[in-house]
Amino acid sequence: MVGTEQAHSGSPKSKLSRIYGIASFAVLCSIVAFISYMVYEGSANGTAELCGNAFGQLIVWSIILFFFRKKLDVNQRLAIACLATSAYILFDKRQDIQVAFDTKEARGVMANAKGVDPVQLSSQHPNNRLLRAIADANKASLASQERLQALDTGAEPSTLGEDFGSDAPRSKLIVYRDAARTAASNSRSARAAIDGIFREEADRLRTQLREYMPNGMVSSTLEGQRKRHLRDSLLLQRYWDARIEFYDVIEKRVAHLVDNFGQYTTEKSGKITYAANEAAARHNALLKEQAAAIEKIESAQNAVTQAQMYYKEGWERLTSGGGG
Structure with missing residues (x-):
């Protein structure tokens, strides 16, 4: 029985799901960092609030996916939770991201718009x-x-x-x-x-x-x-x-x-x-x-x-x- 579990944990499918889990977590971290930089400009308060929202969503998805533990291993559940959280954050902050890009563009425009109302x-x-x-x-x-x-x-x-x-x-x-x-x-x-x-x-x-x-x-x-x-x-x-x-x-x-x-x-x-x-x-x-x-x-x-x-x-x- 022990030998079977060890073999299962080292199977190509298990390794692939682990890669998915790590990659999806990296994607989530990248999105949080991107929004923190673009929207909050590195503000500690804004970044803390964003991280808190991301962590809360991860907990929610982890609880939901726990009921699918017989069909999904821990890495697969992590991957799904991270991707779902990433999608939620991008959707929730879509206007803020657009405004951040607009702000960057506006600064460039206004810097060369002397005399224009x-x-x-x-x-x-x-x-x-x-x-x-x-x-x-x-x-x-x-x-x-x-x-x-x-x-x-x-x-x-x-x-x-x-x-x-x-x-x-x-x-x-x-x-x-x-x-x-x-x-x-x-x-x-x-x-x-x-x-x-x-x-x-x-x-x-x-x-x-x-x-x-x-x-x-x-x-x-x-x-x-x-x-x-x-x-x-x-x-x-x-x-x-x-x-x-x-x-x-x-x-x-x-x-x-x-x-x-x-x-x-x-x-x-x-x-x-x-x-x-x-x-x-x-x-x-x-x-x-x-x-x-x-x-x-x-x-x-x-x-x-x-x-x-x-x-x-x-x-x-x-x-x-x-x-x-």
Whole structure:
């Protein structure tokens, strides 16, 4: 009996099944290494997760094939388990692998695409998912910027662009005061609309990306967008807070002129002289508040402009081989 088993274990069929087992295990290891390099770029966390998935699949297939032990020896079961696990991993990571190839291609394309916008690059390489994702994100961002710009230009009534002069009739002062009040109200509405605009942009981009990107890439892209939205939202809120403060001060200042109409004189230089010292002090205090509000607007506007330039320069670095 012992001699029979030894002879069986050394038979050509047994040796062949052993070769199959070792070869299939080598194939599995090669696929894991390939995906680790291409998809996770050697990341320890990504590779560990991939190896964990592969090991789990091997265990599952080993349990299933254990019930076929009478028909299959251990090497044959190992070969089948390794090949099945390899097929599963390749199928499960098929989108990630494609994105990895697209990423490699996109890096090469963007390194020599200075002066070309994302939409043009995507149209030139329609099958590249990464370039398509960048183009979709860019279009969604531009749509939001147009809406934000519309809020900016629509907040201030045209009346505030006119020089009313402190010697204007009382009726005109009232119109100007009301226009400042309307501008402040519009600015508060614009400030409140910022988060909603960014939220709609994120929802639109999420829907687009899910059509052709794996979930992991969708999440990472949206996370980058979320961080940008957070930065931009804080900057824009600061900007609109300054605008609101400015219009509130304008309303108070013109209302002060309306309330004291006929009790002050205006010199040719524009200087206003009040009959009452208390009214003059109030007027001077409002002028200081107005000057401070203007400084806040200019500071906030500069911060917004710098952020926009940073994003633009970031794309220029990407498309000139300078990195992100």
